Amino acid sequence: MTLKMFNVHYFEKVDSTNIKAKSFKENSVIVAEEQTKGKGRFERIWFSSKGGLYLSLVLGAKDANYLTFIGAISVNKAIKEVYGLNTTVKWPNDLLYKKKKVCGILTEIKRDKVIVGIGINTNNIIPKSLENKAVSLNKIIDKKIDNKRLLTNILEIFEYYLKLLENKKYSKIINDWKKNSFLGSKVKVKTLTKTYSGIAFDIDKDCFLIIKDKNNNKIKILEGDVLVK
Ligand code: BTN
Numbered sequence: 001m002t003l004k005m006f007n008v009h010y011f012e013k014v015d016s017t018n019i020k021a022k023s024f025k026e027n028s029v030i031v032a033e034e035q036t037k038g039k040g041r042f043e044r045i046w047f048s049s050k051g052g053l054y055l056s057l058v059l060g061a062k063d064a065n066y067l068t069f070i071g072a073i074s075v076n077k078a079i080k081e082v083y084g085l086n087t088t089v090k091w092p093n094d095l096l097y098k099k100k101k102v103c104g105i106l107t108e109i110k111r112d113k114v115i116v117g118i119g120i121n122t123n124n125i126i127p128k129s130l131e132n133k134a135v136s137l138n139k140i141i142d143k144k145i146d147n148k149r150l151l152t153n154i155l156e157i158f159e160y161y162l163k164l165l166e167n168k169k170y171s172k173i174i175n176d177w178k179k180n181s182f183l184g185s186k187v188k189v190k191t192l193t194k195t196y197s198g199i200a201f202d203i204d205k206d207c208f209l210i211i212k213d214k215n216n217n218k219i220k221i222l223e224g225d226v227l228v229k
Contacts, residue, residue: 005159006057008151018117021056022110028058031151038119041093041106042225047130051123053147057116057158062165064114065207068093068107069177070161071116075103076180078153083141089181091200091209091226095120096182099228100135118154122147174203182228187211191224200226 008029014020015037017030024030031054038048048054059067072089079085079095079102087095087102095103106117121136122145137145164172182200189196189211196219198211209221 005162006155008155016117017054017056018106018108018115021058021115021117022113024058026058026060026113029055029155030058031055039106039117040104040119046104046106046119047124047127048119049124051125052136053118053120053122053145053150055118055151055154057118059114059116059162061109061112062114063207064107064109065092066165066170066173067114067116068105069173069207070158070165071105071107071118072103073161073173073176074154074157075105075118075120077157078150079137080180082146082150082153083137083143085137085141086180089177090228091182091203091221092207096228097135097137097140101133102135102137102140120150122150170205174205174207178203182226186229188227188229189221189224190227191221196221200228 006027006029008031011032013034014032016035016039017032018039021030034050035048035054038046040046075095076087076089079087087097090096093105094101103120108115121134123138124136126134126136161173185200187200196211198213201212202210204210211219211221
């Protein structure tokens with residue numbers, strides 16, 4: 001496979017690739033070695049020291065939920081293809097290795113564009129305060145990660161799934177996401193208004209999470225933080 005679709009722009013240091021991406025046109029990819037103001041969901045900080053892989057894709061107005069899913073599938077598959085490592089996709093935007101975060105995705109809509117920001121802990125050092133929650137790939141496999149190679153793989157896979165999205169192959173995308181996902185795990189979900197406990201049961205056609213509580217009630221989760229127990 002070769003990259004046909006994306007124009008990749010490399011930077012040594014930026015505030016945030018998602019911010020930088022705003023001034024680029026559709027099908028650009030902004031990649032940085034370091035971010036000084038990496039952003040996570042809910043206005044959280046995304047630690048972005050040198051060595052990690054930080055990128056943002058600028059895409060045309062398409063379904064943002066699906067694009068987040070495509071981001072997660074692409075990183076999950078690329079890590080498997082290049083390093084033979086299985087990571088788990090957690091709704092809505094994380095990749096985990098043994099319950100620790102390896103990758104986070106922040107999808108933002110800016111007028112007619114969707115920006116999919118992907119942060120992967122590859123060779124960056126995880127701050128002590130986060131060591132029980134996050135891990136870098138180089139620690140797991142005890143080898144330096146080739147960020148360029150991983151990036152190329154991610155973009156190739158992303159491109160393939162974008163075509164599926166254009167062709168409205170929604171269930172194929174959802175099913176591929178589910179293949180390496182956390183579905184079946186016990187979870188606690190904190191939404192803006194409530195906390196739920198149950199089993200991560202399914203993903204619906206709009207990419208929302210369905211959990212099953214202890215009384216077998218199915219609850220649709222539209223937003224929130226999911227903790228895998
Ligand atoms: C999260 O898990 O809360 C999402 C984290 C997303 C981080 C990435 S790093 C590249 C892009 N630029 C940012 O500022 N954020 C995203």
